[in-house]
Amino acid sequence: MSNDLRYDGRVVVITGAGNGLGRSHALLFGARGAKVVVNDLGGGAHGGGKSSAAADKVVDEIRSAGGEAVANYDSVEDGDKIVQTALDHFGRIDVLINNAGILRDASFAKMTDEDWDLIYRVHLRGSYKVSHAAWPHMRAAGYGRIIMTTSSAGIYGNFGQANYSAMKLALLGLGNTLSHEGRAKNVNVNTIAPIAGSRLTETVMPADVVAALKPEFVSPLVAWLAHEDCSETGGLFEVGAGFMGKLRWERTLGHNFRGRSFSPEDVAAKWEKITDFAEANHPANVNESFGPIMAEMGKPGKGGNEFIDADEATSAA
Numbered sequence: 001m002s003n004d005l006r007y008d009g010r011v012v013v014i015t016g017a018g019n020g021l022g023r024s025h026a027l028l029f030g031a032r033g034a035k036v037v038v039n040d041l042g043g044g045a046h047g048g049g050k051s052s053a054a055a056d057k058v059v060d061e062i063r064s065a066g067g068e069a070v071a072n073y074d075s076v077e078d079g080d081k082i083v084q085t086a087l088d089h090f091g092r093i094d095v096l097i098n099n100a101g102i103l104r105d106a107s108f109a110k111m112t113d114e115d116w117d118l119i120y121r122v123h124l125r126g127s128y129k130v131s132h133a134a135w136p137h138m139r140a141a142g143y144g145r146i147i148m149t150t151s152s153a154g155i156y157g158n159f160g161q162a163n164y165s166a167m168k169l170a171l172l173g174l175g176n177t178l179s180h181e182g183r184a185k186n187v188n189v190n191t192i193a194p195i196a197g198s199r200l201t202e203t204v205m206p207a208d209v210v211a212a213l214k215p216e217f218v219s220p221l222v223a224w225l226a227h228e229d230c231s232e233t234g235g236l237f238e239v240g241a242g243f244m245g246k247l248r249w250e251r252t253l254g255h256n257f258r259g260r261s262f263s264p265e266d267v268a269a270k271w272e273k274i275t276d277f278a279e280a281n282h283p284a285n286v287n288e289s290f291g292p293i294m295a296e297m298g299k300p301g302k303g304g305n306e307f308i309d310a311d312e313a314t315s316a317a
């Protein structure tokens, strides 16, 4: 018992916590001493409607198990109100799990502006708004943990999910940059790509698969990433069905034309080498991405190249 990871005194905001993954995260944090803000608009899986019932039910579950929680029914588009709920009730915000989500699947040929805009507003703008409202409080406290929820549909693409894929992968970009900007203030930002049986997936998966993909198999990773003992930041993790693993970028050694002029035919002639992963490297930031290439061309800036200065300036800001 004494080795349990605890969250006593920590205030955890979880968006979309009335169902599925968010509910599972909320119950875990609530059981381990956190003060939980259970946010949920209480709408349908496709973005319509509104009800306080979903958030209230999870708050009741946490409280009846002896935990502390408060409900918030605002849309993530009103992120400042959600963060204000944490401040009003608990005086601080330590952890933010950006989890709220809906689907508006359609093939790109049939996708409407409404499908696109709604998914943008809930996933990308919503995660931005809540994170942006939490950010100054975490920076001022010198402590914060933020989790973004992306999707394999965003990482790999998926038929019928152009809107969702675009916004989900944008969340990885947002999380990656926030991990740089938050580092100096002990604000760690990671991204998960979960898979779980929920009302979002029950329509596309067989019932036995939905049952096997318990949301409870995702929450322990979220809890660890949100703990003060975890120093991980800027990570991307696939998680579900009891599996969890980290992803990274892989780049072929490629071919360098070394500043000489070259033609499309030259590119075609080198295509095998450009696309050959037999030997590869794994750039983890912009310096590792283009720094060595610039340096090889004799263009290193102060401290390596110009990217380093930009990165350091921002993380210190």
Ligand code: NAI
Pocket: 015, 016, 017, 018, 019, 020, 021, 022, 039, 040, 041, 042, 043, 044, 045, 047, 054, 074, 075, 076, 077, 098, 099, 100, 101, 102, 122, 126, 149, 150, 151, 152, 193, 194, 195, 196, 197, 198, 199, 200, 201
């Ligand atoms: P869910 O539908 O069970 O739960 C999502 C919750 O978000 C709902 O309770 C809903 O009312 C709430 N919500 C929707 N719009 C909101 C808004 N504007 N403001 C506040 N709350 C809002 O879905 P699930 O499966 O638990 O998904 C959670 C997150 O995980 C979503 O971001 C989803 O895209 C992501 N995800 C889920 C996967 C899965 O296999 N279930 C796969 C990949 C990503």
